[in-house]
Amino acid sequence: xxxxxxxxxxxxxxxxxxxxxxxxxxxxxxxxxxxxxxxxxxxxxxxxxxxxxxxxxxxxxxxxxxxxxxxxxxxxxxxxxxxxxxxxxxxxxxxxxxxxxxxxxxxxxxxxxxxxxxxxxxxxxxxxxxxxxxxxxxxxxxxxxxxxxxxxxxxxxxxxxxxxxxxxxxxxxxxxxxxxxxxxxxxxxxxxxxxxxxxxxxxxxxxxxxxxxxxxxxxxxxxxxxxxxxxxxxxxxxxxxxxxxxxxxxxxxxxxxxxxxxxxxxxxxxxxxxxxxxxxxxxxxxxxxxxxxxxxxxxxxxxxxxxxxxxxxxxxxxxxxxxxxxxxxxxxxxxxxxxxxxxxxxxxxxxxxxxxxxxxxxxxxxxxxxxxxxxxxxxxx
Numbered sequence: 001x002x003x004x005x006x007x008x009x010x011x012x013x014x015x016x017x018x019x020x021x022x023x024x025x026x027x028x029x030x031x032x033x034x035x036x037x038x039x040x041x042x043x044x045x046x047x048x049x050x051x052x053x054x055x056x057x058x059x060x061x062x063x064x065x066x067x068x069x070x071x072x073x074x075x076x077x078x079x080x081x082x083x084x085x086x087x088x089x090x091x092x093x094x095x096x097x098x099x100x101x102x103x104x105x106x107x108x109x110x111x112x113x114x115x116x117x118x119x120x121x122x123x124x125x126x127x128x129x130x131x132x133x134x135x136x137x138x139x140x141x142x143x144x145x146x147x148x149x150x151x152x153x154x155x156x157x158x159x160x161x162x163x164x165x166x167x168x169x170x171x172x173x174x175x176x177x178x179x180x181x182x183x184x185x186x187x188x189x190x191x192x193x194x195x196x197x198x199x200x201x202x203x204x205x206x207x208x209x210x211x212x213x214x215x216x217x218x219x220x221x222x223x224x225x226x227x228x229x230x231x232x233x234x235x236x237x238x239x240x241x242x243x244x245x246x247x248x249x250x251x252x253x254x255x256x257x258x259x260x261x262x263x264x265x266x267x268x269x270x271x272x273x274x275x276x277x278x279x280x281x282x283x284x285x286x287x288x289x290x291x292x293x294x295x296x297x298x299x300x301x302x303x304x305x306x307x308x309x310x311x312x313x314x315x316x317x318x319x320x321x322x323x324x325x326x327x328x329x330x331x332x333x334x335x336x337x338x339x340x341x342x343x344x345x346x347x348x349x350x351x352x353x354x355x356x357x358x359x360x361x362x363x364x365x366x367x368x369x370x371x372x373x374x375x376x377x378x379x380x381x
Contacts, residue, residue, distance in 0.1 A: 004020060004047030005047060005060070009043070010376075014284060015378070019033055021172075026359075027361065027369055030047070030062070030357065031049035031357035031359075032058060032355070033045050033356075034048075034132070034264075034269035034354050036279065037350055037379075039350065046265070050205075050206075050207040052208065058207065062206070063205070065262050066095065066263050066337045067339065068335055069261055070163060071162060077185065078287065078316060079315070081170065089111040091170060092137055093109060093113070100143055100165075104146050105120070107152075108151045108152075110169060111298065112151055113158065113166055114316035115299045116162070116298075117151065118147065118165070119149045119159065120145050121156045121157060124144075125135070125144065125145075131249075133254040135177065135255065142168070155304065156303045158258070158331070159230075160231040166257070166330040177257075183195065183257070190282060191304060192263075192267045193269050194262075196256070196260060198252040206262065208240075208247050209271060210359055210360065212362070231256075236237045240298065241335075246260065263356065272343060272344055272353065275345050275378040277350045279350075284347075288347065291331065294317055297312055298314055303306050309324055310323035310326075314333055318344075319332065326376075328372075328381040329348055331347050331348040332344050336368070340356065340362065340365050342368035
């Protein structure tokens with residue numbers, strides 16, 4: 001039996017059992033899982049190795065790249081602004097960002113972007129790493145982009161463009177880039193260990209990613225799916241530890257709001273718990289009607305590229321998707337990330353959940369789903 005640290009409340013022992021079995025039955029290296037229920041932490045477990053090279057162990061507050069879980073941070077911010085009356089998700093993006101509204105993008109709304117329906121999943125222009133880090137060149141490229149399909153007539157995952165597009169709307173409204181706004185409005189007030197753009201002070205304690213043997217790779221660099229996921233090749237790298245790989249501080253420190261968050265399990269679970277119940281004496285971030293708006297299905301079924309992965313999308317969030325990412329029910333909303341990371345909230349059950357790991361087994365692998373199933377069994381969901 002693999003040793004791990006942490007604790008669970010009475011009745012949640014099944015989560016601890018699954019967490020231990022994940023280390024036995026998968027090539028797990030280091031991992032953590034946190035569950036909030038009713039605004040209170042009921043599961044906090046961590047174990048294994050954070051840095052395979054040095055043997056440094058995973059600790060309670062260890063952070064790790066969580067990839068597209070970043071979309072949850074950005075989407076919470078967008079819904080907060082909508083809730084405050086500062087953003088109309090169904091208004092044209094150009095209301096807030098006039099330069100965006102040309103070349104067939106005039107009618108694109110934030111909701112179309114949040115539901116992956118905007119028709120701009122990838123950019124024609126190839127940007128250098130330094131240009132992506134500078135933010136403004138990406139925004140100019142988005143402004144110049146022509147949609148690949150008539151907006152709102154189809155959907156396809158907007159891997160990186162999602163974060164820059166919604167992120168620029170956030171910047172136009174608040175004056176802050178999305179990573180800075182998230183910390184100012186949510187992360188710092190609630191003390192959440194989650195960032196889009198990891199601070200230098202957090203670099204040494206982060207977990208380092210490792211590829212699992214035989215992990216499926218992406219298609220060739222010219223394939224549209226690869227371009228969507230890798231920002232047109234500028235973030236394609238020969239290994240995690242190479243320059244601009246996902247263990248490189250230069251990459252982790254920049255704002256990649258679609259796929260570049262770094263967080264602990266408690267940070268992500270705390271975000272969703274804060275959204276649906278409130279934590280630490282703070283009122284819930286998202287009102288029930290805001291959650292209702294977020295979990296209304298916007299996209300599902302076969303995407304523009306012809307694949308049906310079984311995913312259901314609301315406005316900015318992955319919804320309960322039994323054949324892809326099962327959660328707790330129709331009020332569940334979250335996002336997963338490459339390599340197995342997963343976090344979600346549910347205001348019917350009052351739950352915030354997150355699982356993070358540094359062994360990248362595969363997108364949608366079973367480690368997190370088994371833990372969610374244990375939570376579901378405990379709650380009778």
